[in-house]
Amino acid sequence: MWASTHNDTLRAKMSSVVDVLYDCQKKMGTGYLSAFPSEFFDRAEALTTVWAPYYTIHKIMQGLLxxxxxxxxSKALEMVVEMANYFSDRVKNVIQKYSIERHWASLNEETGGMNDVLYQLYTITDDLKHLTLAHLFDKPCFLGLLAVQADSISGFHSNTHIPVVVGAQMRYEVTGDVIYKQIATSFMDMINSSHSYATGGTSAGEFWSxxxxxxxxxxxxxxxSCTTYNMLKGFPQLIQMDKGNSICGLL
Structure with missing residues (x-):
């Protein structure tokens, strides 16, 4: 809204939110920032019951970015870098202590667009740590199906996986890896031809059938509405890919 209006009151409000969150993050002292404790990620990494902590972290990181x-x-950028570094250390620890398979298994909950926001961050920081972490949120068990153009998405939870595809689109924009353009194109073709209602929406109870x-x-x-929101992020990005134009920073 501020980008459309440049309203001074809006700028003051959003800057105030960043300032308060900055103080919270500094007080915690680890780079972590959320309204729920980091112990939720202990549960996720142990594959015990917890609902989608990365989903919320993505929203905080994207808002700051x-x-x-x-x-x-610039304070917001400092904060999101601190968050990315914190989670880079967490994921590295899981892989070293257990295995890469344990990390993949811990992503079998809604993780939002963690890969998407991390690819965007990498374009700003040029830090390979952020690029590597983005790769580690590209979910291979799902994206692999799309890479071979297999319409095997029935039974998958839509709002978990649409943001992962949006992140795959961003991977292509950032790295030029053409397989990720093919992944995004195949996904959009599948949704449009086989998994969309007359309204343009997709999935029932957030699952594809x-x-x-x-x-x-x-x-x-x-x-x-969450699936619709995420699909709307995907469509303009796909159009830009077809034009060969980078849209980094516009979403």
Whole structure:
């Protein structure tokens, strides 16, 4: 809203939020920043019950990064770098202590667009640590299916995986790795041809069902707003990829 209006009151409010969060992060002293304790990630890494802590972390990191890229708040960039470094150390520890498979298994909850925001951050910091961490949030068990253009997404949780594809699009934009352009294109083709309702939305109860057999899934839980939001992030990015233009920093 501020980017559209340049309203001074809005700028003061959003800057105030960054300032308060900055004080919280500094008081915790580790780079971690969230309203829930870091122990939630202990549970995720141990594969015990906890609901989607990375989903929230992505939202905080993306908001802070937007404060820098859109509004020029350098304090917000400092904060998101600290968060990325904290989670880089966490993920590295899981892989070293257990295995890469344990890390992949810990992502079988909603992780939001962690890969997306980390690729964006890498374009600013040029820190290979951030690029590596972004790669580690590219979910291979899902993206691999799309790479071979297999319409095998039935049964997958849509709002977990749409942001991962948006991140794959960003990987192509940042690295030029053409397989990730193919992944994004295949996914959009599958959704448009086989998993979309007349409204343009997708999934029932946030799960994809059999392709082109959607009538039986019609209910009050079709096309939940979070899936629509994430699909809307994907479409303009795909158009820009086809044009060959980079859109880093615009989402």
């Amino acid at each position: 937007d404060q820098y890229t859109v509004a020029g708040n 059999d392709p082109k057999r959607l009538a039986a899934t019609l209910s009050a839980e079709n096309a939940e």
